Amino acid sequence: METTVQSKKLTPGKVIVDIILFLLAIFFIFPLYWIVTGSFKDRVAVNANPPVWFPTQPTLDNYQRLFDNPALLWLGNTVLMAVAAMALTCITAAMAGYVLAKKRFPGRALIFSIMICAMALPKQVILIPLLKEMSFLGLHDTLWAVILPTVGWPFGIFLMKQFSETIPGEMIEAARIDGAGEVRTFVSVVLPMVTPGIGALAIFTFINSWNDYFLQLIMLNSTKSLTISLGIAKIQAEMSNDYGLIMAGAALAAIPIIAVFLAFQKYFTQGIAMGAVKG
């Protein structure tokens, strides 16, 4: 069921809100618009002052030069890394978030408090110890060195705890009375109800892991394990005024994320429909 509570009548207030939203949308689209159009501009147009609003003579030259780099390998590495981080985070966080929200057991408050405090600790501070640990485990300069700290970060657990709290205790109790074990209760009652949360978490983890270039920079140092963010940072550092190429790289890096975002969007809709049916 779609909750289309669309305006019953058009009031001046609604029109003004729509106009404001529309203007804001332009403001938020602009950077990506500029990147995408910039990636098709030639060297003169991309640096022109006054600015060229639209590439009248689009060129693929920037993309050709981008693919002179192993951009696809970078992309592949990054997808591998982000998907692994996303999958592991969603599984572990959904399980942990559920019990933290719905079960009372000794140590629960303590564990949750420690997680919140840990979240507060700036990541950059633990990078050096993390580095030593990865080096000790022999994982430095492998994608695991980037994946594992992302999975360990308790944001996901916190998010899933907040989502799991909206599950009514009666439904869990009902499942138990029907004779469902812990695992079955989790899989058949809890998981379907927190799907929107998992959808959101999947997107957030994927994107954070994708964009966390400083962690990647510190943990990865050989060409074979470069990620797209690092690759683009490298292009940017070396060709600091070749905006066309930088824009092409940024556009390429954004496409998979937009795809993931659109793919997982439907889980929100499902969640909304489900919530409405239950009512």
Added chain:
Amino acid sequence: MKKQLSLLLAAGMTAGLLAGCGGSTSSTATESTASSTSSAATGETSGDNLSADITMWTYPIGQFSDADTVNSIITKFQESHPGINVTVEYLDYTNGDDQVTAAIEAGTTPDIVMEGPERLVSNWGAKGKMLDLSDLWTEDAVADISATSQAVVNACKGADGNYYEYPLCMTTHTMAINKEMFEAADALQYINEDGTWTTENFEKALQALKDSGVDTTMIVYCGGQGGDQGTRALVNNLYSGQFTNADHTAYTTDSDANKKALQQLLDWSNEGLISYDAAAQASDELQLFANGTVAMTLCWNASNQAQYASSVTFTPMAVAFPSDDGVPELCGGIWGFGIFDNGDDTKAAAAKEFIKFLCDDPEQGPESVRLTGFFPVRSSFGDVYTGTEDEDRMAQFSSFMQYLGDYYPVTAGWAEQRTAWWNMLQQIFTGTSVDDAVATYTTTSNDALAAAAA
């Protein structure tokens, strides 16, 4: 994959030389001018039977950022040293230092690193991370290099007397002007034949440019430390100040000459003769120079000239920094190799063989220098550009070599000083008095120097 990467790296090869100084506009991948004839006789007998896998990290120094070029050098090297494999990773100036820091802490440093003494000697060397290269510095090498400049020898030697760098090439950092803009403003008359000018004439030139309608003559950029040698050289030269004392034990920006120069820049800025931009770094300034917005750049050298010549629509002309007596003292750049102390004697020996091949081999040595786009530190190499297409351009820059000043970036506390420097410029141009800002800078820098020496 390497090949693909190399094209990009070739394109960006000179970007940001010395501390992220510049960016590149040209993507012309210059073909390696490597002479393909390699002789087996170049191999050192001592290295013939060494067997090791070593790694090298290079900062983008000329074509040493180009994988194809570097791989062809390695192939030549392996003819005489078949047992030694060299893997190369390419750093950039924005992230390179962070990557090396991470590698040091993770214990995954490469064997060889290519950069200048301010990193190899006064940073990692002073922190005990580098191997002593004294055995590379034979009497012959010391004599040959000091014949070019004693400053180079001194710069490669740490405070403990060990050599942490074996140098390959050097240059001077200069300014460049937009020749057509100067011509149009009738301002070329203020520059001497040899590219030097006096502070007095510099001011006249600024005035002439302004009168002819040039909006932005020059920018004192201080948005970060990138390319700060330009602002340092400008300040030091205007009234012949010194950046540090002679034995590099104190920062001397608080001298009257330097303070006078800073006040002069502030006055010019207030009169609208020059601009100040705390959001711009050297790479931004170069970009504005390249697209014709600003009439001169403070961040120029032979490599930038090579890179920009083909992509700009005007004639960039290298000039010295203006000084009151007309005799500039230019900042130098030195690049070479160091070896990280990874506790493996075999690898260290193999790394030394490779460095010797790159720097000392009678055939590869001059070729290595040409690949950097700078000048040899060994006087025995003579003019390595004779007979090449780069001869004219390099001759122009080689005339500035006589003005090479003290190589002070090896002074302790350098990293702290760099931040304090651009913060000081920002303070001066936003209302803090020159005296106060300079005092803060000098205290911070000298404290850091004392702490590092302790």
Added chain:
Amino acid sequence: MASKTKATPAAGGEVLTYNKGTFRNSALVRQQTLAAYLFLLPALFFFVLFVVVPMVMCLVTSFFDYRMGKPLTFVGLNQYIKMFQDPTFLKALVNTFILVIVAVPTVTAFSLWVSSVVYKFSAFKRSFFRCIFYLPVVTGTVAVAVVWKWMFNKYTGLINYVLSATGVIDQNISWLGDARFALGCIILILFTTSIGQPIVLYIAALGNVDPSLIDAAEVDGANNFQVFWHIKWPQIMPTTLYILVITTINTFQCYALIQLLTSGGPNHATDTIMYYIYYQAFKLNDYGYGDAMGVILAIIIAVLSAIQFKVAGSGSGD
């Protein structure tokens, strides 16, 4: 009001809504505890190994003089004392608080407003706007910074171009290079890159509010504001709490934009603690001092989070 909330399947709230009858006997409690820990185990494994262990190491080294190339020496609280005598740190602390005080309420309020308008739209329009506001996040900080740096450029930037073309200014402004504007510019960019996630969450949360409750309230004659305040607001409280906490944490940890755009300048106007920690650790290799600042920053954020939990918890209890 309270009874209505309880009847809602989607009802949330910080207060746990489990059934006390579950804990009938101690055998069941033991079984429950065991099950809970088994569910927690995978998450705890990664959390302890890759967050807690380095965190403890960081806490320990904050009491040591720990610099690259120097022997590790115990210095007690010295670095904590040094910190509060360090003018750059204090300036960074002030800037960080300004950033948080301005950005967190703005981001939260704005995303709630956008969401409450957008969630009523048709599925397509809703997806469209959700996507639009998420774009700056998708684009990635590095790329966004490149565009904004150009927009703010003194000589060739879009903003000066527009302002001087329309006659608002007659002299170009170096937006990021002027101490009066630089922090504001950073806040603006931070704002655009921060609201995507809250909007996604708020739209999901608002969509989960039971429409029959809203209908019932409207039948009872409640106006829009009353419906929002009495029905929607309590139900989206867990989401609001999450958004407040993560936005606060993210804002405190903002450093990439600063590194890419201003390096803390002009004249420390945009220095934040995070950037200063990065600078100490990675530029000066003074890890111990960086760790000590990190510990202080973590304590500040943890205290603020605790306050947010308290306030949000009591808010939803009404």
